[in-house]
Every structure is written in C-alpha cells, then in structure tokens.
Amino acid sequence: MLNAYGTANGCLTEFPATAAPAVPPDTVWLDLVEPTAEEEAAVEAALGIDIPTREELAEIEASSRLYQEDGAAFMTANLIRRGDNDQPESSPVTFIIKDNILITIRYHHPQAFPVYVKRAMKPQTTAMTGWGILISLLEAVVDRAADHLERAALIVDDTSKKTFGAKRALSGVHKQNPRRGVNLQQLIENIGEEGDFVSKMRESLVSIGRLVAFMQAISDQMRESKQTKENRARIKILQRDIVSLTDHATFLSGKISFLLDAVLGLISIEQNGIIKIFSVAAVVFLPPTLVASIYGMNFEFMPELHWRIGYPFALLLMVVSAILPFYYFKRKGWL
Missing domain, CATH: 1.20.58.340 (Magnesium transport protein CorA, transmembrane region)
Structure with a gap:
C-alpha cells in the first residue's frame, strides 16, 4: 500500500489513492506499507533511488543500516508493537530522506504511525517538511515506547506485590498469608513475557538512538541550507529522551531479573x-x-x-x- 501525504495550511493532508501507483506533486511523505513491486518501482522512478526490499531489510547488518546513497539518506531501525495476542513484535522500518521528501518502508503496523497521522491532520507549530515530519514521527515512536515501558513497569510492580505480599491489615496486625491463591507459575510466565518485551524494547531504543545520532550528523553537515535550528534542537531533545528511556528499560530489566530470582526462591x-x-x-x-x-x-x-x-x-x-x-x-x- 502506497500512502502519499502533502501539506496544506500547516496540516498534513493525504492524497487520494489512484488506480496506478504514482507519486503526486508536492508530496512530502510517502508511506509504503507492505509495498508491491509496482509501488516500489513507481517511487524509485519518481525519486531516482533504490528502495530496499523486505528480504534486503532482513539481511541488513546492524552496522549497515545507516548510509547515504544517490543523494538520499537511508536509516533503518527496529520498531516494537504489541500484536493482537499482546505479544511483542519487532520489525525493521526504513526511513529515507531524498530532496526533503520522507519515504517510510514498513512491513508491520506500529501504532505510532496512525497516532501521528491523526495528530498531524490538525494545524502544527513545527515545520511540515520531510525532515520535520521525520522528527515528529520519531517523537511519536519514542512517546509510544514510553507508554509501553510505563505499562511494563505497572505489570512489574503488580507482580512484585503478589510476590512479596505488600498487603497489610489497616489495624497493624500481622498480615495473613499474602500469597494465598497466587499461582507462582503464572507469575513466572508474566515475568518472562515482560522481560522479553523490555529486552526487545531496549534493543529498539538502541537502534533508534543510532538513527537519531546519524540524523544529527547529517544536520550538522547541512547547517542552515536545509535544516533549521529548530529541527536540530528537537533532535537533541529526542536524543535525551531516548537515553532516558534506555536507562529506564535497563532498570526494569534488572528489576525483572530480581523478581524472577525471588519467585524461583519462593517456589523452592x-x-x-x-x-x-x-x-x-x-x-x-x-x-x-x-x-x-x-x-x-x-x-x-x-x-x-x-x-x-x-x-x-x-x-x-x-x-x-x-x-x-x-x-x-x-x-x-x-x-
């Protein structure tokens, strides 16, 4: 699916779909969701770039996901989403900037994309260019990651209460058996699921952090020609947010490991x-x-x-x- 977006009155607007894949004029963002060969060919012909296929995305080494070619910047990062069964799904998403036009290539559906599109349909105070949309989109991805980590933290806290029995009688008497009716095997499964999710989220944040650092390097090269001071400031804020979330994910990983050891000790x-x-x-x-x-x-x-x-x-x-x-x-x- 090829979704083309332009701007009007400071808002993001979506061009109507056509029978044959084509890049409309005044396009600022092309979102390719599980694109067909015809859609890839149309974008390549319009922008003069070679779009990586799904197989090429899977084979890209982590050290080769950030590069410049044919006057375009190619950046790939792993993004996380929770599937229909609430299981974490990780898949690479490629961001391409060519002539201040953003091209995104993805084969799954992170919730940050529709959330950003819905929000960007209203008047924005930020620049609605390819670079501005890329930064805003990454901000939405990072915000979504923060929400996921907050939810994981709540689950970990709830598991901790069930494990150590934090409930006490208001009268101050000794608590009754705090783990009565608690399924320790279920606790281990919950801890394992959240541990797997936090681990994948941390890997995702690391890849996004590398992508943002690459963007910062490109913006330093471009200076005032194509990148504004506002966008460079937003990139720095984005970097600090990613570092904070990575530290929080590391903290949660340590807490999850401690809880797993505690539950295994209780079982013993x-x-x-x-x-x-x-x-x-x-x-x-x-x-x-x-x-x-x-x-x-x-x-x-x-x-x-x-x-x-x-x-x-x-x-x-x-x-x-x-x-x-x-x-x-x-x-x-x-x-």
Whole structure:
C-alpha cells in the first residue's frame, strides 16, 4: 500500500489513492506499507533511488543500516508493537530522506504511525517538511515506547506485590498469608513475557538512538541550507529522551531479573516446606509404628498379652510417642 501525504495550511493532508501507483506533486511523505513491486518501482522512478526490499531489510547488518546513497539518506531501525495476542513484535522500518521528501518502508503496523497521522491532520507549530515530519514521527515512536515501558513497569510492580505480599491489615496486625491463591507459575510466565518485551524494547531504543545520532550528523553537515535550528534542537531533545528511556528499560530489566530470582526462591521454599511436612510426619509416626510392630508380634511369653489394660496401654503409648516428637519440633521452631 502506497500512502502519499502533502501539506496544506500547516496540516498534513493525504492524497487520494489512484488506480496506478504514482507519486503526486508536492508530496512530502510517502508511506509504503507492505509495498508491491509496482509501488516500489513507481517511487524509485519518481525519486531516482533504490528502495530496499523486505528480504534486503532482513539481511541488513546492524552496522549497515545507516548510509547515504544517490543523494538520499537511508536509516533503518527496529520498531516494537504489541500484536493482537499482546505479544511483542519487532520489525525493521526504513526511513529515507531524498530532496526533503520522507519515504517510510514498513512491513508491520506500529501504532505510532496512525497516532501521528491523526495528530498531524490538525494545524502544527513545527515545520511540515520531510525532515520535520521525520522528527515528529520519531517523537511519536519514542512517546509510544514510553507508554509501553510505563505499562511494563505497572505489570512489574503488580507482580512484585503478589510476590512479596505488600498487603497489610489497616489495624497493624500481622498480615495473613499474602500469597494465598497466587499461582507462582503464572507469575513466572508474566515475568518472562515482560522481560522479553523490555529486552526487545531496549534493543529498539538502541537502534533508534543510532538513527537519531546519524540524523544529527547529517544536520550538522547541512547547517542552515536545509535544516533549521529548530529541527536540530528537537533532535537533541529526542536524543535525551531516548537515553532516558534506555536507562529506564535497563532498570526494569534488572528489576525483572530480581523478581524472577525471588519467585524461583519462593517456589523452592514452598517445595522445602512440603518436604519438611512429610519428613516431620514420618518422624512423628515412626515411634507409634515401632510400638505397634512390637505388640503385633505373636510370641507366647509376652506379659502384656495377659494384661487387662494391655490394649489401652499400647494405644496410650503410641499416642504419647507421637505427641512427644511433635512437641519437641514445635519447641525448636521447626514447625
């Protein structure tokens, strides 16, 4: 799909689709979403550049995603979106600047794109040129990344409360079992999902940071000819935002690793508790079993067999031999 945009009265306007792929005059942004061969050929013929295909995007090395060719700047970064199943999806998106026209090539649908288009349809205070739209689009991507990280932070905090049982009674009495009804396996799955998402988000932010640094280098070369001071200032702010979000993603990764270790430790503690119960039960019932075994032997000369109180005596002995170890363990704090 080829979406062409122009500007009018400081707003972004979308050109109507045509039967045959074409680049309308006064275009400032061409958004190619899963483009066909005909659409790629039309853009290449109109702008005189070689657009990378989907296979070429997948094969591009991370060190070769930023380059200049045929008077155009090619910049590729991995962008993240949450799919229909809420799973993170990462895919490269290419940004091309040629003659102050922005071309974007993508094969998935990051939410930052429709959000920016909807917002840009209203009057803007920033320059509506190819460079200005590129910076605004990256600002929308970074804002979306911040929203994703905030959501991940909320999930991590909620998982932390379930793990460590932060709920306390208002009266100040000791809390009840804070993990009653908590599925530790589900907690591990949630932690794993958020850990995977934060890791991919951090990789995405690093690639966007490299892209913005490349833009800064190009803007320094262009000086006042094609890039305004306002855009250069926005690029610097964008760089600082990316650094802040990268640091936040690193912090969340560390917290997620800590939570994962904590949940695994809790699982180990619960397993040890179960084993301890079986061990104590075995020790408690061992003396009564010994007494029953002794008095279960059918020897002819066993004085207790002729006692009138022999049977109650054996039962009492078994009960006492079971209570004494249990009381001893309780005094020691082992139960």
